[in-house]
């Protein structure tokens with residue numbers, strides 16, 4: 001468990017994640033106390049491990065019959081997988097060790113000469129049930145703490161739809177496939193969006209789906225990640241757009257980047273939502289506006305000269321020198 005915390009701890013921890021991490025470090029009983037209520041609410045259902053040591057046999061025994069099991073796939077040596085070393089934490093009971101940490105107690109299965117009905121097999125288990133086994137160890141930290149409420153899990157997508165402890169095709173993260181192929185397996189329509197003329201270079205490997213999305217859920221809509229300052233994920237890479245500016249373009253701050261841009265790809269330059277910039281601006285800045293954003297001045301007669309709005313209003317994301325965004 002220490003391994004998990006060490007890795008997750010340094011990354012921009014939200015208040016909630018910090019609470020969760022702390023609750024792992026202190027005695028388990030204390031983690032249940034009232035002040036942890038909000039943290040507990042975000043936690044997912046986990047598998048209730050039987051703790052009687054007599055029910056367990058240990059990985060060495062499993063291997064006497066399943067000697068082929070650890071040698072499958074790209075991760076061809078279970079001993080070298082992250083699960084082997086780390087689940088051998090001798091300070092915790094056998095229910096956290098080796099094969100049985102995931103498959104549950106195996107004594108009855110062994111005594112029955114390999115009775116299939118006496119061991120938990122992930123085959124045919126629901127996404128919730130299978131994931132509960134993993135979450136006992138993986139629900140802590142910002143990355144996974146809201147998985148139980150994620151759009152993925154609530155739509156029946158569990159850990160082992162993307163990961164495979166035995167047969168992983170990828171050496172990193174025990175993934176069944178590399179991104180974006182993994183994601184396109186279910187999100188085929190997105191593949192087409194990333195082949196449009198102007199796009200984030202996901203297919204080229206420059207940007208990953210998981211740079212913007214947390215496939216394990218998180219706390220924002222669309223499973224989006226946030227920037228380090230808990231702001232829109234776009235600032236992670238486009239920090240020059242973050243400001244603060246003396247003159248903010250309110251739409252950037254309030255509606256966010258997607259008011260004007262498509263995040264994946266577009267046939268319009270700069271991934272704008274509209275092919276012509278003027279039409280984009282006029283959606284909010286009508287020529288006659290009683291309320292809301294300022295009306296586009298009538299001297300902007302939409303002759304050629306006034307169509308290219310950003311030719312004059314160049315600092316469209318915000319300015320430190322000019323109210324009308326003429327200069328940065």
Ligand code: HEC
Nearest residue numbers: 057061062064065099100103106110113114116119120121
């Ligand atoms: C005495 C030999 C033996 C030992 C020891 C043993 N198994 Fe098995 N196991 C079997 C046999 C036989 C099967 C059935 C194989 C089949 O029918 O495909 C099996 C099947 C399984 C399955 C698959 C169930 C399914 O529905 O397909 C799992 C998971 C499993 N064992 C895990 C374990 C674990 C974990 C341990 C250690 C706790 C263990 N086994 C120890 C013999 C053994």
Ligand code: HEC
Nearest residue numbers: 059062066069070083098099102122123160164165166167
């Ligand atoms: C991190 C959790 C985890 C650990 C640890 C683990 N397994 Fe599994 N095991 C799974 C999952 C998930 C599946 C089902 C997915 C799959 O088919 O690969 C599975 C499937 C199996 C099966 C079903 C047969 C098959 O070929 O798919 C057997 C047998 C098995 N495990 C035995 C073992 C043994 C023996 C160990 C210890 C050496 C072990 N497992 C350790 C998660 C785990």
Ligand code: HEC
Nearest residue numbers: 131134135138143147152157158159161162173210215216
């Ligand atoms: C929809 C696919 C998907 C699902 C479902 C999923 N993962 Fe992941 N997971 C990924 C991808 C992709 C990565 C690699 C992330 C990256 O490259 O930034 C990853 C990374 C990880 C990591 C290593 C990174 C870290 O933050 O520690 C762990 C551990 C992990 N997943 C565990 C789980 C567990 C446990 C579940 C179920 C509760 C789960 N995952 C469900 C896709 C998924």
Ligand code: HEC
Nearest residue numbers: 003004007082086087096101133134137159163172173174
């Ligand atoms: C007994 C606790 C335990 C259980 C149960 C468990 N894991 Fe893990 N897992 C760990 C630890 C510890 C690590 C190592 C974390 C680290 O590298 O910091 C790890 C690492 C991982 C990684 C990251 C691998 C990498 O390359 O960094 C993935 C993915 C993962 N687990 C998925 C799963 C899935 C899926 C399940 C359920 C089938 C599962 N785990 C069940 C303890 C567990």
Ligand code: HEC
Nearest residue numbers: 180183184187190200202207208209211212222258263264
């Ligand atoms: C540059 C950041 C970024 C990258 C990279 C990215 N997305 Fe998105 N994605 C977003 C944003 C922002 C939204 C929300 C759009 C909105 O609210 O209008 C979104 C929405 C979605 C949605 C839900 C809404 C819809 O359009 O169906 C899915 C599914 C999705 N993305 C999948 C993916 C997949 C799969 C990948 C990788 C192949 C990916 N995304 C890569 C930023 C990104």
Ligand code: HEC
Nearest residue numbers: 151152155157161182183185186209210213215221222223
């Ligand atoms: C096993 C199938 C499967 C895989 C693999 C998968 N997804 Fe999903 N994903 C779904 C389903 C089902 C939904 C919910 C229905 C929908 O919105 O399409 C969903 C929804 C989403 C959403 C939309 C959330 C919302 O609020 O609308 C995003 C974003 C997303 N997935 C990103 C990813 C990313 C990134 C990957 C790859 C790391 C990935 N998915 C891999 C099945 C999958």
Ligand code: HEC
Nearest residue numbers: 198201207211212233234236237257258261263269270271
């Ligand atoms: C992981 C880093 C990363 C994140 C996060 C990111 N971008 Fe980008 N973005 C890039 C890179 C790199 C380019 C350069 C494009 C290229 O040359 O492929 C780019 C280019 C762009 C462009 C200009 C495209 C063009 O045609 O010149 C726009 C607009 C854009 N991003 C908007 C966004 C929005 C909106 C978000 C949030 C939804 C976002 N970006 C999140 C990395 C990122």
Ligand code: HEC
Nearest residue numbers: 234235238241251252256257259260261270277310316317
């Ligand atoms: C009010 C509409 C609007 C909003 C909101 C908006 N943009 Fe833009 N953005 C534009 C326009 C218009 C252009 C093209 C400017 C040009 O052609 O000179 C552009 C260009 C860009 C470019 C490429 C050129 C450059 O300046 O680097 C990037 C990257 C970009 N935007 C990122 C973002 C990000 C990130 C956000 C959210 C913080 C955002 N935009 C919000 C209208 C907008």
Ligand code: HEC
Nearest residue numbers: 250251255259280281284292293294309313316323324325
């Ligand atoms: C999503 C709606 C939206 C879009 C699209 C949009 N704006 Fe704005 N804009 C606003 C809001 C809201 C304000 C702040 C209220 C105000 O002062 O009018 C604002 C303010 C401005 C101002 C400053 C007005 C003043 O009096 O201080 C200018 C100039 C401006 N926008 C130009 C543009 C241009 C050019 C475009 C197209 C590239 C554009 N806007 C696209 C919503 C939008």
Ligand code: HEC
Nearest residue numbers: 278281282285294295296297305306307308309311312324
């Ligand atoms: C040739 C340069 C030029 C172009 C092109 C241009 N504008 Fe302007 N814009 C101006 C000037 C000059 C002002 C007036 C600033 C002042 O009042 O001092 C202005 C003011 C504005 C204002 C603020 C009005 C107010 O009362 O606060 C908005 C909104 C605006 N423009 C929108 C647009 C839109 C939308 C487009 C594209 C359809 C556009 N502009 C194209 C030069 C331009």
